[in-house]
Amino acid sequence: MAKVAMLGAGFIGDFYTFSLHGQRNRDRVHIIYSRDNERGKAFAKKHGIPRWTNSMEEAINDPEVEVIIIGLPNNLHLDPVKLAAKAKKAIFCTKPLARNAEEAYKMLELVEEAGIIHGYLEDLVYTPKTLKSLKAVKQGAIGQVTWARSRETHPGPHSNWFWTKPVSGGGVLLDMGCHCIEISRSYIGKDIRPVEVMCWADTLVKPIEAEDNALGWVRYENGAIGQFEVSWSFRGGMDLRDEVMGTDGTIWVNNFLRTGFEMFTAGGKKGYVAEKAETEKGWIFPVGDEVVELGYTDMFTDMFRAYESRKSPEETFYDGYIVNEIMDACYRSAQSKKWESVNLRTWRGMEKAPKITALQDYDENYLLVKEETMPDSSVKIILKNKKTGEISQTIRR
Numbered sequence: 514m515a516k517v518a519m520l521g522a523g524f525i526g527d528f529y530t531f532s533l534h535g536q537r538n539r540d541r542v543h544i545i546y547s548r549d550n551e552r553g554k555a556f557a558k559k560h561g562i563p564r565w566t567n568s569m570e571e572a573i574n575d576p577e578v579e580v581i582i583i584g585l586p587n588n589l590h591l592d593p594v595k596l597a598a599k600a601k602k603a604i605f606c607t608k609p610l611a612r613n614a615e616e617a618y619k620m621l622e623l624v625e626e627a628g629i630i631h632g633y634l635e636d637l638v639y640t641p642k643t644l645k646s647l648k649a650v651k652q653g654a655i656g657q658v659t660w661a662r663s664r665e666t667h668p669g670p671h672s673n674w675f676w677t678k679p680v681s682g683g684g685v686l687l688d689m690g691c692h693c694i695e696i697s698r699s700y701i702g703k704d705i706r707p708v709e710v711m712c713w714a715d716t717l718v719k720p721i722e723a724e725d726n727a728l729g730w731v732r733y734e735n736g737a738i739g740q741f742e743v744s745w746s747f748r749g750g751m752d753l754r755d756e757v758m759g760t761d762g763t764i765w766v767n768n769f770l771r772t773g774f775e776m777f778t779a780g781g782k783k784g785y786v787a788e789k790a791e792t793e794k795g796w797i798f799p800v801g802d803e804v805v806e807l808g809y810t811d812m813f814t815d816m817f818r819a820y821e822s823r824k825s826p827e828e829t830f831y832d833g834y835i836v837n838e839i840m841d842a843c844y845r846s847a848q849s850k851k852w853e854s855v856n857l858r859t860w861r862g863m864e865k866a867p868k869i870t871a872l873q874d875y876d877e878n879y880l881l882v883k884e885e886t887m888p889d890s891s892v893k894i895i896l897k898n899k900k901t902g903e904i905s906q907t908i909r910r
């Protein structure tokens with residue numbers, strides 16, 4: 514059993530505590546830090562937490578606390594890491610790890626120099642569907658991944674600080690692009706180097722300085738492409754969908770909206786439906802167990818198992834740093850309108866990853882390009898001559 518200091522009594526602090534305290538879990542929040550004592554006290558009462566404080570230092574240095582969880586706005590991720598490193602306590606930080614790669618790298622250096630366990634709380638690579646898909650990909654079920662597309666769109670975040678660039682560090686690209694980038698990276702292979710990016714980002718709808726819509730492509734060294742699509746102006750709830758294309762298969766994942774649980778209510782559901790739902794009347798799309806479906810439960814299982822066995826979880830500050838570095842390159846590309854290289858300060862994956870190849874021999878003279886059964890039941894076979902390179906076709910009846 515580990516005792517936790519939860520930093521932040523807002524939206525994510527709530528979700529994290531619900532998932533930690535759910536299912537008779539043995540890890541407990543021992544102290545909640547909120548800058549407002551009344552809010553902290555109310556949070557503690559709601560979740561059965563023995564202590565609350567408006568001092569971050571007090572929460573982190575509480576002698577019974579072993580693990581710190583950061584659930585604060587993006588500009589407040591670095592300070593608690595400094596304090597946890599000094600106290601030599603394990604630390605798990607929400608996404609994005611930082612506002613930019615420089616800040617993220619500082620955080621990585623701090624935890625590694627202190628030798629403490631660190632985890633990057635990227636819940637969306639831990640959704641039950643994603644975990645199962647990633648396992649299938651690792652077992653070779655869809656061959657080599659060529660393209661992993663990930664989308665997160667909703668009508669915009671729930672607190673003022675997200676919309677304030679100096680505090681948040683950026684708009685939707687930073688806030689939700691981080692999820693999509695790490696999802697695609699997980700499918701393509703976290704040991705494959707992200708090389709360059711192309712990104713479009715614009716402020717289409719909201720009266721803000723940062724971007725409210727962004728699309729981008731991350732090219733990996735083996736030739737695979739990670740595509741992300743994010744929006745803070747999508748109407749209709751929260752859309753979390755991924756598509757993975759491999760040389761031998763395809764995976765489509767819908768994590769949240771319209772996943773098979775639909776309800777019609779003429780009078781209204783009378784309260785919360787699901788994260789970012791826009792209506793509680795008419796046809797609505799609730800979610801069975803939100804903390805499970807969004808990956809929080811499996812994420813914390815990995816994090817606390819790692820803590821207990823003094824090992825690294827699947828997602829560490831290093832992963833968070835890589836994602837921040839990719840997003841920095843995306844911001845440069847959105848400005849330059851050109852492919853921009855991802856300039857990693859440290860790379861611990863494969864050097865010179867081999868290009869994706871899926872060449873199929875037809876016979877000793879030809880490679881198979883494509884075989885298709887036509888409407889008249891004949892089979893058309895497209896071939897490439899190995900010596901001349903000529904493309905030809907033959908029909909089998």
Ligand SMILES: NC(=O)c1ccc[n+]([C@@H]2O[C@H](COP(=O)([O-])OP(=O)(O)OC[C@H]3O[C@@H](n4cnc5c(N)ncnc54)[C@H](O)[C@@H]3O)[C@@H](O)[C@H]2O)c1
Nearest residue numbers: 521522523524525526548584585586587607608609636672
């Ligand atoms: N899926 C996810 O993993 C996910 C989802 C939502 C938010 N987040 C992340 O969690 C972090 C917090 O977001 P949130 O949604 O909980 O925001 P929120 O606004 O709901 O809560 C933030 C909390 O921090 C407190 N706070 C704000 N400014 C402060 C300050 N200057 N000093 C001390 N406390 C302050 C607020 O009072 C509130 O309790 C962000 O980094 C966000 O990106 C992650």
